[in-house]
Amino acid sequence: MNEILVVGSVALDSVKTPYGEAVDALGGSASYFAFSASHFAPVRIVAVVGEDFPDEHRETFRRRGVDLSGLQRAKGRTFRWRGEYEAELGHAHTLETQLNVFSTFHPDLGAAHRGCPFVFLANIDPELQLEVLGQMTKPQLSVSDTMNYWIARSPDRVMEVMRRVDVALLNEEEARALSGETQLVRAAGRLIELGAKSVIVKKGEHGSLYRSRDELFLIPAFPVGGLQDPTGAGDSFAGGFLGWLARSGSLEMPIRRQAMAFGTAMASLAIEAFSPARLVAAQGDEIARRVATLHRMVDFELEKSFP
């Protein structure tokens, strides 16, 4: 099976939404990604936690078969994020970020990690993303994420990462900020012109779009019944996307389209509970059912009798 490496954060999140609250719950981009991708392929995490990181969280990763040999333990406290979502549940309002042990994190990959054929560079400093890319032997597929924070500070380095990876994920605001275009299909097109090989724009309630030089694919969001906490939706999407490609062992466009559907399904599961609890508990058949529902939501028969 194709192994997936994820480099990102493993964190303790305190999140408040109109539907509830979680304190010091397991979070971080690498965590959401790993739980999501673990339903499709073996995952190795490279990240750092502090001395206060609870053993029960390690146990949760092990239950999903996630390899933690690259999870460093450093002196000090684990990365913490505290945020709140308003009624609209669009974007998080960050109340506090404590980088803690994450502030001096420089990933140094071992042989098993360098050789992974699939790699996800979660939302970390683009310099670190480039460091990781430089250490990889020869990945079949590299995918990056980013956030407004880095686009505001180092847009050139963010673009450099986007040129180096095979697929760059970003959300709608980030796509607009980086491209200077309002309309999102066009924004993605502009990023391709600027050198990105392919781009996925995550549009929240409006689903997501994939664009490369020759391809354009759009898929709506899965309509969740019980939205609880949108934290981690993007990383869970990435986990489903890379997971499906790693499992399939093909990078052809029909498989990328399916991968968008699996990413969408995983994102919808993630937001139905606080922390990655729902992703951990998810069953293969409910994932498959969501993908089938998405298919039914968009499918129409092409009519040949017109004009």
Added chain:
Amino acid sequence: MNEILVVGSVALDSVKTPYGEAVDALGGSASYFAFSASHFAPVRIVAVVGEDFPDEHRETFRRRGVDLSGLQRAKGRTFRWRGEYEAELGHAHTLETQLNVFSTFHPDLGAAHRGCPFVFLANIDPELQLEVLGQMTKPQLSVSDTMNYWIARSPDRVMEVMRRVDVALLNEEEARALSGETQLVRAAGRLIELGAKSVIVKKGEHGSLYRSRDELFLIPAFPVGGLQDPTGAGDSFAGGFLGWLARSGSLEMPIRRQAMAFGTAMASLAIEAFSPARLVAAQGDEIARRVATLHRMVDFELEKSFP
């Protein structure tokens, strides 16, 4: 062939967008609808114009085979709308509305009009929409549109129209205002709970969604190259939607899905020029090509091997 009746406005529009300007150009909901639907089925307009309505516009309707026997000519000036779109091109900023001859308009349908099997109640006073519905013999399919103006003034009458027709169209802001729900799939679901049979929510750049008690279908917008003027997009969508159903002679869900695609294609043509010029000039094969492109944009193969 199944005839379509449209009751709405025929107007003279003065529109300014970042891409240009038009003064006293042919406009109005019934006009955009008629030109769009005329590519698929015969259309009869019921509306009123003033003594100043140019003969050349009548000629344009005739060239597309649109029946004007229900277009009254009244003393006074034609309905005029003046609006401007900002850079984002989201929603129009109305600068001036002159109802003129439209202010005393009460449609009195002749036999040929009453018997039309398909009827579109464009954005007019919900009282007038109900008057028209009451005069129809027994339409196979009735579809309504509305706008924020009526939702703010007479939400109960708007809901009454939505309960009476087979399909109610509204845009995202209108769906939110009328349902009290932010998330649009849910907003549509709430309108169904309130008695609407089926609802289409037009989401601009994000495409549109169809919802009934048992069905949910979403389609993205067609990515236009040269957006000029978004006026009439919704009515052009409605024209493609009803046009395709009238042409097909079936109201089954697979045909409604195709009709959403034809509506989407027609809306994309409408906004590529000022006034309905592009709709008038459109060729069947370019409409078919846009529908095929939409199909390719959303199509993915359902995978049976998982889990």
